[in-house]
Amino acid sequence: MSADSILEVDGFSGGFENRPGVIDAVLEHVSFAVPTGSSTAIVGESGSGKSLTALAVMGLAPSRFRRTAGSIRLGGRDLTSTSEHELRRVRGREVGMVFQDARSALNPVFTVGHQLADVCRAHRGVSRREALREAEHMLDRVRVPEAARRMQQYPHEFSGGMAQRAMLAMALISRPRLLILDEPTTGLDVTIQADVLDLIIDIKAETGMTTCLITHDLGVVAETCDRVVVMRGGEVREIGSCEQIISAPTDPYTRQLIDDSRMVETR
Numbered sequence: 724m725s726a727d728s729i730l731e732v733d734g735f736s737g738g739f740e741n742r743p744g745v746i747d748a749v750l751e752h753v754s755f756a757v758p759t760g761s762s763t764a765i766v767g768e769s770g771s772g773k774s775l776t777a778l779a780v781m782g783l784a785p786s787r788f789r790r791t792a793g794s795i796r797l798g799g800r801d802l803t804s805t806s807e808h809e810l811r812r813v814r815g816r817e818v819g820m821v822f823q824d825a826r827s828a829l830n831p832v833f834t835v836g837h838q839l840a841d842v843c844r845a846h847r848g849v850s851r852r853e854a855l856r857e858a859e860h861m862l863d864r865v866r867v868p869e870a871a872r873r874m875q876q877y878p879h880e881f882s883g884g885m886a887q888r889a890m891l892a893m894a895l896i897s898r899p900r901l902l903i904l905d906e907p908t909t910g911l912d913v914t915i916q917a918d919v920l921d922l923i924i925d926i927k928a929e930t931g932m933t934t935c936l937i938t939h940d941l942g943v944v945a946e947t948c949d950r951v952v953v954m955r956g957g958e959v960r961e962i963g964s965c966e967q968i969i970s971a972p973t974d975p976y977t978r979q980l981i982d983d984s985r986m987v988e989t990r
């Protein structure tokens with residue numbers, strides 16, 4: 724394992740305890756690293772274990788999930804032996820996550836501005852006034868038009884694409900070192916998908932932040948990432964540079980993913 728990887732998942736295995744004492748294995752010896760500054764993608768079909776791996780990194784795996792082996796190190800710290808209290812500090816400050824369905828991840832009873840400011844205060848210890856100013860600045864930065872007015876609105880008043888931008892602002896406002904994006908554009912209209920992807924590419928270029936993009940679509944990966952981890956059935960099947968994986972995949976499953984992806988349309 725290399726010292727310049729912000730995230731190191733090493734032999735991580737686990738499953739669900741659906742019946743007491745019996746663990747149905749889901750993740751099997753998952754090992755990969757996310758080099759600091761990279762744009763690493765985790766790709767695979769639905770059910771391959773991508774989201775579960777990311778949730779384990781966040782310390783947010785479902786309550787019935789049990790780790791059976793391995794470790795997850797973030798910035799050199801072993802998360803599998805970190806207390807829940809510490810994990811709360813790590814989430815946000817060290818690692819932020821954007822989920823697929825932004826509107827359901829936002830709290831429906833508070834305005835978007837209120838929620839952004841709360842996250843800012845919790846992680847950066849600034850005054851309420853400063854947090855509100857930062858929240859508006861962040862909404863503007865993720866290209867939400869009329870940020871000041873949007874601050875006062877509730878999540879249901881945001882379209883899917885705008886809600887996804889607000890989620891991105893929420894993840895960015897605590898300035899995490901690693902940003903995990905779980906299918907951030909799935910379910911959005913194609914043109915909105917392209918806008919959100921462009922935004923992610925621009926923010927990455929501006930901040931130099933490390934990103935980990937989870938997707939089933941290798942077409943998206945080709946546009947946004949430099950490294951690829953291919954998962955299937957809870958296992959890592961192949962790891963390589965984006966170029967190598969796309970031009971010369973060694974695993975037949977990766978080849979199938981390439982054929983299924985949007986790249987087929989542009990070839």
Ligand SMILES: Nc1ncnc2c1ncn2[C@@H]1O[C@H](COP(=O)(O)OP(=O)(O)OP(=O)(O)O)[C@@H](O)[C@H]1O
Pocket residue numbers: 739749767768769770771772773774775776785787939
């Ligand atoms: N709460 C749960 N209880 C039992 N099994 C679960 C639970 N959550 C996920 N699983 C199982 O774990 C496996 C991995 O799921 P995961 O969500 O990580 O896949 P994924 O690759 O991210 O797919 P998707 O893109 O559909 O989210 C799946 O087989 C799923 O059925």
